Amino acid sequence: MLLDSLSAKATNSPNDRIRIGVIGPGSRGQELIRQFLHLPGNEIAAVADIYEPRYAQVDKLVGRSVPHYKDYRELLARTDLDAIVISTPVSLHAEHAQAAVRSGRPVYCEKALAFTAGECRDQVKTAEAGGHVFQMGFEYRYAAWVQEGVRRIQAGHIGEPTHVYAYWHRNNDWRRPVPSPDPDKKLEHLINWRLYRETSGGLLTELGSHHIDIANWVFDEPPARVTGTTSIVRWQDGRTVGDNVQAIFSYSKGRRMVFSSITDNAEMGNQLWVYGTEGTVQFTIEDATFYYEPKKPKAAPAGAEVVERGITTGASYSPRGEMPYRGEGERLSxxxxxxxxxxxxxxxLDCVRNGKKPVADVRIGYHSAIATVIGNQALYEEKSYAIPGLT
Known part of the structure; x- marks a missing residue:
């Protein structure tokens, strides 16, 4: 049965189907709808979006006419919805998610949790006071190979993890097509909200929040400090967020997470490397591979000579062990x-039905979001800032 805290009408949905309202059925929202359509026992019952062309797109996707609203508050006023999905621009997450929580329904909120430090704290306070399921859209928390990889890391398979290097490199402008005419740029800012600082945390928030969350998971704590830099190096098209970012997050015991995102070369793609004292793990969006450190050769005595490729030289100049490892590694099955x-x-859906605590709950969302909020301040000012924890 659905949670007792839901309204009487909601808990009496036909065949115990979970009736979902989606606020923000844009590109990400429609991807979530696609996935829900693959799962039994739920129904996309209503959508809300200020951009009216989304209504027809959702109808086509679902295969029927879905009730739609331009004002999200009208959607939340319905008493027949069992759960709310928030997939609007990040600058609106706090407003929409908190209203959804106060309406008495479980909430699925896309990352990042919120746009400002104050909103991050308010989101946690509101969600926990509401007492309902509140799940973040950190899908890699649910990826089987990431779960197993992190389990092995925490079991000591690569020794002590000390560094995480994460990349999300692309060779495109991150821009979406805008219908014309658009003389006052309203559609431009509505559709390409990710490109403007008023509505977006840029590459660090939209992409890096996933990697920060995995680093927090690996290190079993949030970062304490961040420094970094950003610039617009290629796409001089009016955007106000950087088209590249480099950020360093500091954890206890001197551990570090380094994030890089660029938009003019896709060589590294989307991947994350965890370096430990005895091995390394490479995570991609499809798999995980373990590599292990070779046994260290016995150190040559001081003043000894070695021969490398026919050249006699001092032991301190030996390049042995400096070439990158080119073996296959151990790919997780x-x-x-x-x-x-x-x-x-x-x-x-399982959490909504059974009242379970989500794997990616609101506090996990906080620790990634606050890192990106303070991280963006560090990037634009090229300074180092402490990241506030959550009490």
Whole structure:
């Protein structure tokens, strides 16, 4: 049965189907709808969006006419909805998610949790006071190969993890097409909200929040400090967020997480490397591979000579061990691993039905979001800032 805290009408939905209202059925919202459509026992019952062309897109996706609203408050006023999905621009997450919580329904909120430090704290306070399921859209928390990889890391398979290097490199402008004419640029700012500081945390928030969350998971704590830099190096098109970022997050015991995102070269793609004292793990969006440190050769005595490629030289100049490892490594086997977003949506429905605590709850959302909020301040000012914790 659905949570007792839901309204009487909601808990009496036909066949105990979870009736979902989606606030913000844009590109990400429609991807979530696709995944929910693959799962039994739920129904996309209503959507809200200020951009009216989304209504027809949702109808086509769902295969029927879905009730729609331009004002999200009208959607929340319905008494027949069992759960709310928030997939609007990050600058609106706090307003929409808090209103949804106060309406008495479980909430699935896309990352990042909020746009400002104050909103991050308010989101946690509101969600925990509401007492309902509140799940973040961190799909890699639900990816089988990431879960197993982190389990092995925490079991000591690569020794002590000390560094995380994360990349999200692309060779495109991160821009979406805008219908014309658009003389006052309203559609431009509505559709390409990710490109403007008024509505977006840029590459660090929209992409890096996933990697920060995995680093927090690996290190079992949030970062304490951040420094970094950003610039617009290629896409001189009026955007106000950087088209590249480099950030360093500091954890206890001197551990570090380094994040890089660029938009003019896709060589590294989207991947994250965890370096430990005895090995390394590479995570991608499809798999995880373990590499292990070779046994260290016995150190040559002081003043000894070695021969490398026919050249006699001092031991301190030996390049042995400096070449990158080119072996195959140990790729994790996670049979029948499903799409992470599908797994994330499946878990949300299970939490709603059974009152379970989400794997990616509001506090996990806080620690990633506050890191990006303070991180962006550090990037634009090229300074180092402490990241506030959550009491």
């Amino acid at each position: 996670t049979p029948n691993a499903e799409d992470p977003t599908l797994a994330c949506c499946r878990s949300f």
